[in-house]
Amino acid sequence: MVAGPSEIMIVADAHAEPDFIAADMLSQAEHGSGLEQAVLVTDSSELPEKVIAAIRAQTEKLSRHETVERVLSKGVFLIVSKDMTEALRIAGRYAPEHLELMFEGAEKRAVEVKAAGAIFLGPWTPEPVGDFTAGPSHVLPTAGTARFFHGLSAADFMRRSSIVNYSREALLREAGAIEKFAEMEGLDAHGKSATVRKKGF
Structure with missing residues (x-):
């Protein structure tokens, strides 16, 4: 498994709260390597501008704003998809470390995502919930490797053997x-x- 610079992708519709999206994108941008990525995929042509404004407003107030600024200059991507089906397809191909789904019906459609390190559903499940309280692995595959790896778990440190017995x-x-x-x-x-x-x- 490759655990490199942090990344978050947020798939959101027009009803998603721009301040929530901005805060969650910034939560990964502050890690500090300067190589982090924060990606928004939306079917709304208006949402990206609102998120950019919210990112600008929130960045100024962060204690690590200089670190965040480096990421904002080269690691933030805003993608407008034709619909949520395309947005989820993009998410599966990107295979992000952290994937947030903030759109109507996300709970039912999460199964359409083919690869992600961890998936966070709805506006009340920001990625830091996974870091600090909810309990999924904090060591997750990055750089698209969620297509073939999962988060680190205790099972990765155990030896397993298959036992086969045919009559x-x-x-x-x-x-x-x-x-x-x-x-x-x-x-x-x-x-x-x-x-x-x-x-x-």
């Missing part, structure tokens, strides 16, 4: 499939290890 009948039932796969992969000995067991033992 004679079960093996005889599946021997043909084993032989076919072995043939397709050019692994004769794999196939023969099933075939030899079919011979009247």
Whole structure:
């Protein structure tokens, strides 16, 4: 898993509160590397301007405003999608570390997101809830790696082994499939290890 500079993507509609969006984008911008990303995807052509105004107003009051300014100059992206379906598709392809969904029906549509480190639903679930109180992993994949990794958990530090136990009948039932796969992969000995067991033992 790659855990790099923090990133947040917020998918929001015209009803979302610009001050909430701005605050949540800034919460990730303040981490300090200067490489953080804060992305808004919306189907509203008016919302980005409102969010920009809210970001400007809130940044001045932050204790780490100089750090935040570096991110704002190169790590903030505002995308207007044609609809929420496209917005969710963009989110899945970007595979953000943190994804907030602030639009009507987000609870039902969250399953459409193909990849994200953690998903925060609705206006009352800002990303810092995940950092400090709700309990999902705080070590999440970044840089699009949520497409194939999940957040760090205790299971990542445990050794797991599969234990497989077939009966004679079960093996005889599946021997043909084993032989076919072995043939397709050019692994004769794999196939023969099933075939030899079919011979009247």
